[in-house]
Every structure is written in C-alpha cells, then in structure tokens.
Amino acid sequence: MASNEYPKAPLSRVKRLNNRAAYDYKTIHHIINSTPVLHVAFNPAPSPDADPFPAILPMLGCTGSFTSPTADPATGSQDLYLHGYVSSRLMKQPSTANDADSQGTPVTVAATLLDGLVLALTPNHHSCNYRSAVVFGHAELVADEAEKLYAMQLITDNMLPARWANSRIPPNKAEMQSTSILRVRIAHASAKVRGGGPNEDRGDLKDEELRKRVWTGVVPSWIQWGDPMPARANMAGEVPEYVEQWRNVQNKDGRIGAYEAAKEAE
Amino acid sequence: MASNEYPKAPLSRVKRLNNRAAYDYKTIHHIINSTPVLHVAFNPAPSPDADPFPAILPMLGCTGSFTSPTADPATGSQDLYLHGYVSSRLMKQPSTANDADSQGTPVTVAATLLDGLVLALTPNHHSCNYRSAVVFGHAELVADEAEKLYAMQLITDNMLPARWANSRIPPNKAEMQSTSILRVRIAHASAKVRGGGPNEDRGDLKDEELRKRVWTGVVPSWIQWGDPMPARANMAGEVPEYVEQWRNVQNKDGRIGAYEAAKEAE
Numbered sequence: 001m002a003s004n005e006y007p008k009a010p011l012s013r014v015k016r017l018n019n020r021a022a023y024d025y026k027t028i029h030h031i032i033n034s035t036p037v038l039h040v041a042f043n044p045a046p047s048p049d050a051d052p053f054p055a056i057l058p059m060l061g062c063t064g065s066f067t068s069p070t071a072d073p074a075t076g077s078q079d080l081y082l083h084g085y086v087s088s089r090l091m092k093q094p095s096t097a098n099d100a101d102s103q104g105t106p107v108t109v110a111a112t113l114l115d116g117l118v119l120a121l122t123p124n125h126h127s128c129n130y131r132s133a134v135v136f137g138h139a140e141l142v143a144d145e146a147e148k149l150y151a152m153q154l155i156t157d158n159m160l161p162a163r164w165a166n167s168r169i170p171p172n173k174a175e176m177q178s179t180s181i182l183r184v185r186i187a188h189a190s191a192k193v194r195g196g197g198p199n200e201d202r203g204d205l206k207d208e209e210l211r212k213r214v215w216t217g218v219v220p221s222w223i224q225w226g227d228p229m230p231a232r233a234n235m236a237g238e239v240p241e242y243v244e245q246w247r248n249v250q251n252k253d254g255r256i257g258a259y260e261a262a263k264e265a266e
Numbered sequence: 267m268a269s270n271e272y273p274k275a276p277l278s279r280v281k282r283l284n285n286r287a288a289y290d291y292k293t294i295h296h297i298i299n300s301t302p303v304l305h306v307a308f309n310p311a312p313s314p315d316a317d318p319f320p321a322i323l324p325m326l327g328c329t330g331s332f333t334s335p336t337a338d339p340a341t342g343s344q345d346l347y348l349h350g351y352v353s354s355r356l357m358k359q360p361s362t363a364n365d366a367d368s369q370g371t372p373v374t375v376a377a378t379l380l381d382g383l384v385l386a387l388t389p390n391h392h393s394c395n396y397r398s399a400v401v402f403g404h405a406e407l408v409a410d411e412a413e414k415l416y417a418m419q420l421i422t423d424n425m426l427p428a429r430w431a432n433s434r435i436p437p438n439k440a441e442m443q444s445t446s447i448l449r450v451r452i453a454h455a456s457a458k459v460r461g462g463g464p465n466e467d468r469g470d471l472k473d474e475e476l477r478k479r480v481w482t483g484v485v486p487s488w489i490q491w492g493d494p495m496p497a498r499a500n501m502a503g504e505v506p507e508y509v510e511q512w513r514n515v516q517n518k519d520g521r522i523g524a525y526e527a528a529k530e531a532e
Contacts, residue, residue, distance in 0.1 A: 052309075055374065119433075179390055207434075211499065236482070
C-alpha cells in the first residue's frame with residue numbers, strides 16, 4: 001500500500017476520527033481536481049513576527065505532470081498547478097525566496113466538497129458529510145513557457161473539458177506574461193471523508209419519545225450548475241454540446257454522490 | 267463610511283482589481299454566515315522554522331455577539347465563533363499561547379461562495395463569479411459555559427434556523443465538555459465580489475469570426491440541497507416544515523443570486 005500513498009507527516013496525519021482518513025494518491029487528487037475553488041494558505045511576511053496571520057487566497061488549480069503528461073492522476077506522479085497573477089502576494093513570494101537552497105514557498109492547499117448536512121437527535125451530534133483534502137508543498141513560479149502552456153490548458157480543461165481547444169488559443173505574448181502559474185511539489189497530503197447518517201448518543205436512541213419528536217437524517221448537497229447565460233457580446237448562438245454535457249454530468253454526479261454519501265452502512 | 271467598515275491593513279487590503287473589494291461589516295458578515303464550510307488557517311508550531319506549512323482546517327462557524335446578542339450582524343459588534351473539538355491542533359493552541367500578554371492564536375478565516383463560471387473568448391480571460399471574505403483575528407477557547415451555550419445555538423441555527431429548539435437540548439455535561447468553541451476577535455477583514463459576464467480582450471471583440479465560433483457567457487452555480495433522507499433510526503415521520511422551508515429558501519436564494527451575479531452591467 002505504501003507506494004499508493006503520501007507519507008504521513010506530523011501535520012498531515014489525521015488525529016481525530018482517523019477512520020475517516022485517507023492518504024492515497026487517488027482519493028486526494030480526485031478531491032482536489034473535483035473542487036472548483038481551492039484555498040491556498042501561506043505566510044506572506046519574511047519575518048513571521050511582523051504579521052502573525054497566514055494569508056489565504058481562493059485559487060483555481062489541479063494536479064498534473066509536465067514531464068509525464070499521460071501519467072495516471074491516481075499515482076504519485078502529480079504536482080499541483082495553481083493559476084494566479086504576478087501582482088498577487090503569493091506569486092511574489094517564490095522569486096524573492098528563490099535562492100539556490102530554497103525549495104520554494106511553503107504553501108498549504110485545502111479542497112473541501114460538502115456532501116450534506118447530518119441532523120442528529122442532539123445538536124452536539126450534528127455533522128456534515130464531506131470530502132476534504134489538504135496538501136502541503138513548496139510552490140515555485142513556472143518559468144518554462146512550454147510548462148506554463150501545459151498547465152494553463154490543464155487547469156482550463158479540468159474546469160470545463162475541451163474548453164481550451166474551443167476558445168481562442170494560443171494565448172498571445174502579453175497574456176503569457178500577465179498570467180502566472182505556480183507549481184507545488186507535494187511534500188505530504190491527507191484526505192478526510194465523512195459519509196452516512198447521524199451517530200447518536202446511546203441514551204438518546206433509547207428515548208422513543210425523543211425519537212418521535214426530532215427528525216433525523218441527512219440533507220444531501222452538491223454544486224448545481226444552472227442554464228448558461230450568454231454574454232451580451234456572444235455571437236456563437238446556442239450553448240455548445242460540450243458545455244451542456246459537462247454541466248449535466250457535473251449535476252448528475254454531484255446529486256448521485258451526495259445521496260450515496262448519505263446512505264448508512266448496512 | 268468608516269464606522270461601517272473594518273480598518274484596512276496591509277494583509278487585508280485588496281491589491282488586485284480593488285474595485286471588487288469591500289470592507290463593510292454587512293458584506294463581510296453576510297458572506298461568512300452564508301458559507302456552510304469555513305477554512306481556518308493558522309501556524310501550528312511554536313517555532314515557524316520547525317514546520318514551514320500553515321495548517322488549514324475546514325470548520326463551521328458564524329458571527330455573533332455574546333455581550334449584545336440582539337446586535338445587528340451588519341455592525342462592528344461581531345465576533346466570529348467557530349465550532350471544533352478539544353483534541354484538534356487548533357483548539358490546543360490557545361491554551362498554550364494563552365499567557366497574560368497573549369491576545370490568542372492568530373488565525374485567518376476564509377469564506378468563499380462560487381456564483382458561476384465565466385467563459386470568455388480566450389482562456390486567459392476566463393474567470394469565476396464569487397463572493398469571498400477573509401477575516402484576520404485572534405482565537406481563544408470560550409471558557410464561560412453561558413457563552414459556550416450561546417455560540418452552540420448560534421452556529422446550529424445559522425446552519426438550519428430553529429434546529430436548536432427542535433432537537434434534544436440542553437447538551438449534557440459530557441457534551442459540553444467534549445465540544446469546544448473558539449471566539450475570534452476580528453482584527454481586520456476584507457471581501458471581494460466578482461459579478462457579470464466576461465471581460466474580453468479588445469482585439470478579440472473585433473474578431474467576428476472568433477465570436478461566431480466561441481460561445482461566451484456565464485454558467486451560474488450554487489449549493490443545491492436535495493430531498494432529505496431519513497436516518498434508519500428516525501421515528502419522527504415526515505421531514506418537518508422548518509427543514510423544508512429552510513431548504514427551499516436556500517435553493518431559491520442560491521439560484522436567483524447566481525443568475526443575478528451573471529447579469530452584465532447596463
């Protein structure tokens with residue numbers, strides 16, 4: 001099993017309810033690549049005493065391998081690519097820290113998908129069904145033009161398959177310069193997945209009066225993609241098939257996944 | 267206006283596209299209280315050299331004021347309450363850092379709501395519609411039993427209005443001990459909101475062939491809450507009215523909000 005997994009480290013080892021934990025590449029990369037918006041945390045100040053707060057940026061990104069583009073995302077081949085802008089604080093970090101010894105800016109990236117609200121007899125046993133991954137790694141600006149282009153297409157098509165080929169490509173020189181891509185070399189990572197119905201207090205379960213009074217169960221939830229609204233400048237007519245297909249698959253998978261997550265173990 | 271806003275600080279001041287920025291209490295608190303899962307970042311190690319990565323935890327929480335419970339959430343009265351467990355790394359932080367001089371553990375809390383995917387003529391002009399808030403503050407464990415109970419009810423009812431009163435309350439002694447509440451005194455905060463259709467490259471807009479080939483517009487998105495699934499132990503019959511009403515309002519507001527966000531300015 002070890003070869004399918006990230007190494008466990010103090011920060012990545014799941015402490016609480018560790019039966020919900022996963023360290024395998026497949027689970028972690030799938031959660032990251034299914035989450036539309038990632039949260040990226042880093043320490044912006046060179047001296048941590050100057051400002052004690054980490055920064056958090058919502059960013060787009062997904063996993064990939066520039067050196068082995070056809071590698072299975074369910075393997076340890078993957079880096080994490082993030083899309084951003086040269087003017088942002090995070091993007092400025094790597095170049096200043098980027099001396100010969102540096103591995104890049106330490107970043108932590110969280111991806112969380114909510115699958116439902118779990119309603120128990122008592123508020124303290126309420127919970128959420130979710131899939132959550134956290135990745136720890138070192139981020140560097142991608143300087144190589146070919147790798148940058150690879151990552152731009154990867155992130156675009158991870159969000160909406162085939163969109164890259166169906167838009168105006170390649171980016172022009174100004175666009176290549178104004179867009180920055182960060183490559184995160186993943187040091188360690190973990191996932192946590194919660195599914196099923198409520199875990200009740202044993203005393204509550206014996207109280208039939210209580211059980212007749214308080215409704216318990218799961219309200220499943222997922223990201224719903226609505227009917228696309230054309231831009232005022234749109235001259236391409238109806239919504240293309242590849243967009244509608246992506247939307248329908250996302251909505252169906254989201255709904256089915258949320259109901260599957262809500263099922264209680266037999 | 268200053269009295270309606272958080273002070274701007276180096277970390278909270280929005281640098282890029284600052285016409286999308288907001289600092290007012292109302293916008294920031296509303297985004298936090300509408301986001302089901304918050305992302306909380308902090309530095310776990312006493313010495314930052316020991317482990318360079320910030321930690322991120324997905325947590326539940328909302329704003330409130332124990333000393334002025336009826337205060338308008340659109341004012342500067344609000345603390346941020348987070349729900350967690352005594353065993354987690356974050357919860358252990360405040361007590362160790364909690365000497366007389368300490369203001370608590372520095373934390374950064376991000377709340378992001380995705381309102382849609384913005385499809386432009388070229389991948390580089392693709393974007394997302396979103397509402398995002400980031401809060402910087404000092405977290406302390408709530409020791410006072412009355413404040414703890416206040417925050418538990420606040421967080422429960424912020425997620426699902428009236429659920430607290432419709433479940434088995436109050437929590438017993440063991441439940442009060444096993445549940446921890448963090449109070450974050452907000453130091454500064456900012457929000458960023460993106461709405462509308464794609465912002466295109468001027469050259470692309472003049473290219474009618476391109477505009478006839480590439481569909482542009484917005485795919486609105488929101489969190490959809492599905493039909494509740496009863497727990498196996500449920501004896502309370504049909505889904506209660508207050509749950510259905512909450513769900514219907516959430517779905518309707520989410521959908522309408524996403525379509526409103528997709529509209530282009532006249």
